[in-house]
Amino acid sequence: MRVLPAGEDALLVEVASGEEAQALHAELLRRRAEGSLRIGEIVPAARTVLLDGVSEPARVAAELSARDLPAVPPRAGGTVEIPVRYDGPDLAEVAAHWGVSPGEVARIHAGTEFRVAFCGFAPGFGYLTGLPPRYDVPRRPTPRTAVPAGSVALAGPYTGVYPRSSPGGWQLIGTTGLVLWDHTRVPAALLSPGTRVRFVPVATTGPAA
């Protein structure tokens, strides 16, 4: 673990893997909840956790460097189920990358338990991990100018669902009618770091909602 300074009152903690980042995130949330750590924002990412608004950065940095992380118990609470029609325009291309049929892509994807590793890009957009590394896919060489809201997509080791229409270079494998972000709802984001997710296939002709 490396603790890097990020300005006056923030620390970027770098760890060896995405799993370790998720474990560190869970541990930091636990310490903040019990009151032993005062931090404004805790932002997990691919290999790091950012601690922003730290009241005593030097002390916190020393403490983090000195201690091993306990393994995270799986987060309590249910799994978010996302209904999906596997009808994306890039399904055949992803199938070719994986060396399987398009139907097999749906079976593998829907058979995986995902977890939100981190969020970013847009409010409510989660980077979901869970697929084995052999299913990594590259981004599209030319990003689309508009990816429809509800698109279920793959890039690198991640799966994501576009909360609203936006440009994007991920490979689109399906569509959901589920609303990922609604600022009038509490919480506004359906997915936050640590949330477990399953994709549930629905018939390609019916509504995915």
Place this chain on the structure above:
Amino acid sequence: MTDRALVVVRAGALTTVQDRGRPGYAHVGVPRSGALDGPAAALANRLAGNAPDAAVLETTLNGCSVRPRSTVTVAVAGAPCPVTVDGRPAAWGAPVRVRAGSVLDVGAATSGVRAYLAVAGGVAVEPVLGSRSTDLLSGLGPAPLTDGAVLPLGTPRRPPARVDAAPQPAPPDELVLRVTPGPRDDWFTPAAVRVLTSRTYRVSPASNRIGLRTTGPALERARRDELPSEGMVLGAVQVPPDGTPVVFLADHPTTGGYPVIAVVRPADLAAAAQAVPGTPVRFTAVRRR
């Protein structure tokens, strides 16, 4: 409809509703947002008799015009600019009474970029996650003003400040940004860090609420591999592949994949909000306090 409202007569190049932003949601991808020149927005609110977290209008370069439907007190702070009511000169940087139906014009900035118009009672659009700020990156909060739009106002709580003029810092002729190196200064050559903190950059016209873009010598990377996405702080000096630094402002993305060579002290970012394109920028290295 209540008559406590503003009708937008001239929206200006980019006028947005801003308050102190929505911190605390970076982990779900929500930028902090909020007034870019926080002290100027707070001063405008103080002059108008508002609480510091009341929502104000942030204009860009050429101001805006509004017509209140009821008699209100307003105050303009930030970038110096001519203020008129029905074409007659009114005070900048002090409370001004505007009668119902009169047109208040916040003119083009004579220096600086962003003026702040506070109206007694505050702009009372519906808050999103506790803030009324327009967030241009993710589209949260009210859309930028358009001609003819109507903005509801809150109820004034206190009388306006009793001042004729309030001291305000002038927009910078040279923008000095104090930085502390890291977190990814080791992704650059030692020469790159020296270049950043010894050479002069200039504010690029491509700057916006997301980032202060610069032109100047490119910073050379020591590592060519791709940085996995990581959390970004306000004031982060991110270096995209073209090598010219971008200073992250209020609407910055919460995570990013380009290395951050240094971080600007947040106290220096109000001046960055007022630096016109072409302003020289010097990054000076300081030790962490």
